[in-house]
Amino acid sequence: VVGYRSDVASRDRPSAAEGARTIAASTNSGTLATLGAGGEPWASFVTYGLLAGAPVLCVSTLAEHGRNLAADQRASISIVSPSNDPDPQAWARVTLAGVADRPVGDELAAARHAHLSAVPGAAGYLDFADFTLWVLRVSRVRWYGGYGQMDVATDVEYAAAEPDPVAPNAARAVAHLNADHAESLLDMAKNLAGYPDATSATCTGADRYGLALTVDTPRGLAYTRVSYPNPLESPADLRSAATELAERARIGG
Amino acid sequence: VVGYRSDVASRDRPSAAEGARTIAASTNSGTLATLGAGGEPWASFVTYGLLAGAPVLCVSTLAEHGRNLAADQRASISIVSPSNDPDPQAWARVTLAGVADRPVGDELAAARHAHLSAVPGAAGYLDFADFTLWVLRVSRVRWYGGYGQMDVATDVEYAAAEPDPVAPNAARAVAHLNADHAESLLDMAKNLAGYPDATSATCTGADRYGLALTVDTPRGLAYTRVSYPNPLESPADLRSAATELAERARIGG
Numbered sequence: 001v002v003g004y005r006s007d008v009a010s011r012d013r014p015s016a017a018e019g020a021r022t023i024a025a026s027t028n029s030g031t032l033a034t035l036g037a038g039g040e041p042w043a044s045f046v047t048y049g050l051l052a053g054a055p056v057l058c059v060s061t062l063a064e065h066g067r068n069l070a071a072d073q074r075a076s077i078s079i080v081s082p083s084n085d086p087d088p089q090a091w092a093r094v095t096l097a098g099v100a101d102r103p104v105g106d107e108l109a110a111a112r113h114a115h116l117s118a119v120p121g122a123a124g125y126l127d128f129a130d131f132t133l134w135v136l137r138v139s140r141v142r143w144y145g146g147y148g149q150m151d152v153a154t155d156v157e158y159a160a161a162e163p164d165p166v167a168p169n170a171a172r173a174v175a176h177l178n179a180d181h182a183e184s185l186l187d188m189a190k191n192l193a194g195y196p197d198a199t200s201a202t203c204t205g206a207d208r209y210g211l212a213l214t215v216d217t218p219r220g221l222a223y224t225r226v227s228y229p230n231p232l233e234s235p236a237d238l239r240s241a242a243t244e245l246a247e248r249a250r251i252g253g
Numbered sequence: 254v255v256g257y258r259s260d261v262a263s264r265d266r267p268s269a270a271e272g273a274r275t276i277a278a279s280t281n282s283g284t285l286a287t288l289g290a291g292g293e294p295w296a297s298f299v300t301y302g303l304l305a306g307a308p309v310l311c312v313s314t315l316a317e318h319g320r321n322l323a324a325d326q327r328a329s330i331s332i333v334s335p336s337n338d339p340d341p342q343a344w345a346r347v348t349l350a351g352v353a354d355r356p357v358g359d360e361l362a363a364a365r366h367a368h369l370s371a372v373p374g375a376a377g378y379l380d381f382a383d384f385t386l387w388v389l390r391v392s393r394v395r396w397y398g399g400y401g402q403m404d405v406a407t408d409v410e411y412a413a414a415e416p417d418p419v420a421p422n423a424a425r426a427v428a429h430l431n432a433d434h435a436e437s438l439l440d441m442a443k444n445l446a447g448y449p450d451a452t453s454a455t456c457t458g459a460d461r462y463g464l465a466l467t468v469d470t471p472r473g474l475a476y477t478r479v480s481y482p483n484p485l486e487s488p489a490d491l492r493s494a495a496t497e498l499a500e501r502a503r504i505g506g
Contacts, residue, residue, distance in 0.1 A: 029341040031284030031331045033296035041286035041294045043331035045346045045397075064348075064395065078284045078296035087374050088282040093298045095317075121340050142317065144298075 012209050012227040016143040016151035017161035020094040021053050022207075023081045023143070025163035028118040030079035032057065034068035042068055048077065049118035051107075053158055055096060055136040056115045058122050062130050073100045075136055084171075090146050098139040098155075102132060111135055146205075148223075169235040170206040173242060177203040177211070187249035189215040193224040208232040211245065265480040267460050269396040269404035270414035273347040274306050275460075276334045276396070278416035281371040283332035285310065287321035295321055301330070302371035304360075306411055308349060308389040309368045311375050315383050326353045328389055337424075343399050351392040351408075355385060364388055399458075401476075422488040423459040426495060430456040430464070440502035442468040446477040461485040464498065 014022065032046045044065040048055040055077050059066040069075060076097035083091045103111040111133050116122055125131055141153040153161075164170075177185060182200065188211070189201035198215045205212035210227035226249070228241045267275065285299045297318040301308040308330050312319040322328060329350035336344045356364040364386050369375055378384055394406040406414070417423075430438060435453065441464070442454035451468045458465035463480035479502070481494045 029333075029344075031286075031296050031333075033284075033286035033294035035292070035294050039288070039292055040327045040350065041288050041329055042348065042350065043284050043286035043296060043329045044348055044395075045331055045333055045341075045344070047341050074293045076294055076296045078298055080282075080284075080298055088298075088300050088372070089374055091282075091298070095295065095297055097293065097295065119341070121342055142297075 013225060014145075014164060014207050014209065015153070015157070015161065016145075017141065017153035017157035018164060019092070019145045019149075019151075020096070020141045020143040020153055020158055021161045022164040022167050023092050023094045024050060024053060024055070024079055024096065026081045026167060027079065030055070030077045032065055033076045033078070034065050035072045035074060036064075036068055037071065046077070047115075047119040047122065049111075049114035049116070051103075051111055051114045051135060053161070054138055056103075056111045056118075057100070057134045057136065058115050058119070058126050058131055059134065060125075060128075060130045061132060066130075066132065069100055069134055070132075073134075074098075075100050075134075076140075077136060092145050094144065095142045096136060096138045096140075096158075097142075098137045100134040100136045103135050107135070108133065164208045166206065166208050166232050166235050166238045169238050173206045173238050174203045177206075177242060181246065184246035184249060185213065188226045188245060189213055189224070191249045191253040192226045192245070195222055195224065198222075206238060206242070211242065265462050266478060267398075267417060267462065268406070268410070268414065269398075270394065270406035270410035271417060272345070272398045272402075272404075273349070273394045273396040273406055273411055274414045275417040275420050276345050276347045277303060277306060277308070277332055277349065279334045279420060280332065283308070283330045285318055286329045286331070287318050288325045288327060289317075289321055290324065299330070300368075300372040300375065302364075302367035302369070304356075304364050304367045304388060306414070307391055309356075309364045309371075310353070310387045310389065311368050311372070311379050311384055312387065313378075313381075313383045314385060319383075319385065322353055322387055323385075326387075327351075328353050328387075329393075330389060345398050347397065348395045349389065349391045349393075349411075350395075351390045353387040353389045356388050360388070361386065417461050419459065419461050419485050419488050419491045422491050426459045426491050427456050430459075430495060434499065437499035437502060438466060441479045441498060442466055442477070444502045444506040445479045445498070448475055448477065451475075459491060459495070464495065 029047045034042050036042050078095050081092040139155045141158045144150045185201040189195045189198035195215045197217050200216045202214045208231045210225050212225050215222040282300045287295050289295050331348050334345040392408045394411045397403045438454040442448045442451035448468045450470045453469045455467045456464050461484045463478050465478050468475040
């Protein structure tokens with residue numbers, strides 16, 4: 001039985017930087033923290049687009065956060081990935097912290113495009129005189145991927161990472177595997193993940209590297225992963241990769 | 254035609270303080286803004302309960318926001334009401350700002366109960382040595398109820414207000430009115446809201462005071478409200494109050 005194909009990939013799961021980029025790319029709203037006139041912290045809802053992972057904000061100088069940013073450009077944004085999990089502590093989230101500045105020239109055009117692509121409704125106010133585009137230059141990243149999965153990433157790691165391309169299809173794939181392929185998941189736990197005494201297995205996540213499984217055994221619960229031979233490059237690859245994993249697991253690894 | 258029954262209620266819509274209390278009571282998670290060691294703003298996901306409107310947090314001193322609060326108790330929390338509206342700028346939200354402190358004695362027991370009632374999963378860690386309960390004493394409130402509805406509330410107004418008791422049933426009532434009672438909504442627009450030339454009407458909100466309507470007329474869109482004779486006291490009252498409004502509208506006000 002082969003557990004992980006450590007020979008073909010340097011790692012078998014997303015890094016903190018990749019997790020952070022994936023969460024940032026999963027939605028278009030978050031909460032900004034800025035500083036009030038007395039240095040007090042101010043939390044406020046914002047929409048954003050992304051320019052190479054850097055949040056692009058469009059805020060009014062008539063709004064409190066807009067006045068705050070104009071006076072002190074230090075800021076951070078907390079982004080929570082949309083989830084149906086009833087337990088909020090299980091939701092994946094990230095904090096991106098740094099200093100905001102106003103893009104100019106070509107970058108202003110790119111920032112404008114990035115914001116409008118993510119927030120089409122901003123077309124109704126983006127060009128009003130009181131609205132300003134800001135790019136948050138990310139210098140610190142704190143990623144939380146769910147229970148027990150947390151780490152920091154540097155600005156360089158964050159800038160170099162890319163969002164997981166299969167993330168848009170992951171929730172549907174996980175639901176489908178659990179609903180219709182319990183036997184295949186159990187085969188994976190037994191024959192690929194090293195739990196020959198597994199009695200059932202549930203898929204809890206799917207990413208470009210593989211599937212996360214929670215495995216029931218007579219010895220207790222186990223949390224493990226099974227990996228594809230190579231990282232996936234497109235959302236459409238998820239289905240065939242899962243099918244191949246199931247086939248490899250069925251014939252015993 | 255009688256428009257609003259201004260004779261029986263001092264107002265016909267929720268105040269900013271009521272709106273803020275209602276949003277705070279609508280969920281159990283938000284984003285906290287605290288200050289890092291250099292005074293920089295830090296945004297982080299938190300769960301909370303409520304003690305007379307004051308957010309009760311349970312954070313670890315091993316987490317960045319826990320260390321931040323231990324060093325500087327100034328904080329604010331942004332809370333967004335759950336919504337199915339695809340336009341994030343339409344989501345109701347509030348910022349509550351103030352100073353956090355650690356409850357003691359009877360208030361500690363009440364704060365513990367408030368947090369656990371809202372976040373049952375906290376039973377798994379609340380009593381760990383590194384977790385601390387904090388109560389955010391709210392001194393400033395900024396409420397945003399949706400497009401064109403925004404205001405501030407004082408600490409006294411916020412403390413004195415109560416969450417709208419019909420809020421838990423409001424989304425379902427609005428969906429039902431729009432799906433099955435278009436004719437009644439049009440009658441309300443024509444005969445109660447003062448738009449005799451209305452061609453259609455959509456309900457966009459329901460609260461203890463009445464219904465918010467968007468009305469199509471040959472002159473353009475209008476945003477208006479129709480009010481119940483008296484504010485409602487329980488979620489179960491919403492159905493009969495809407496039925497009575499429809500009947501009053503049908504017979505011409």
